[in-house]
Structures are given as structure tokens and as C-alpha cells.
Amino acid sequence: MKKSKIILPIMVVVAVLATIILNQEEYSEVTFINKLLITAGAAIVSSVIGYFLLGADVDKVDPKPTNNTVNKTLKKNSRRK
Structure with a gap:
């Protein structure tokens, strides 16, 4: 949630x-009930779009990698030269 x-x-x-x-x-010609329906529809559509765009985990952050093989191979290659 x-x-x-x-x-x-x-x-x-x-x-x-x-x-x-x-x-x-x-927009004075638009009746009150139509204004209410437009407002409710806009709120619902925006929430559905937001729900799908936010993804599965909002607060989850990827952990820091423990073994960084790219930097290790770069360091080994730089020592050889």
C-alpha cells in the first residue's frame, strides 16, 4: 500500500x-453534473496511470553491489601496462 x-x-x-x-x-454552458463527472473521471484516470507508472516497489532501492568485477578487471589491466 x-x-x-x-x-x-x-x-x-x-x-x-x-x-x-x-x-x-x-465553460459556463457545461452543467454541474457534467463538470462533476469530468472531474471524477480525470481523477480516476490519473490515478490509474500513476499506479502503473510507479512500478512495483516505490521505496525499494537496489543494494550496493559487493563484488564489482568491472573495476577489478580495470585495475588489473592498468597494473599490467
Whole structure:
């Protein structure tokens, strides 16, 4: 459930921005129920996109490699020259 910490704020931000944009004078002909449906749809679509783009592990970081073979071979080759 680590993704919910990121997805819920995304939904809120999108819903607020959609409400602000739809309350402009240019969209006065759109009814309230349609504005509500557009705002809810935008929030849901953005959360679904965010869920898939975040990947499986949000807080998991790869551990530091213990045996770095590339650097070892470079050091051996530089000593030979």
C-alpha cells in the first residue's frame, strides 16, 4: 500500500485543477453534473496511470553491489601496462 501515499495526492491535485479549469467563464454552458463527472473521471484516470507508472516497489532501492568485477578487471589491466 505504499503507492496510495502517492496516488491519493495525485487524485486530489487533478480534481482541484479540473474544478478550477471548469469553473472558468468559458465553460459556463457545461452543467454541474457534467463538470462533476469530468472531474471524477480525470481523477480516476490519473490515478490509474500513476499506479502503473510507479512500478512495483516505490521505496525499494537496489543494494550496493559487493563484488564489482568491472573495476577489478580495470585495475588489473592498468597494473599490467
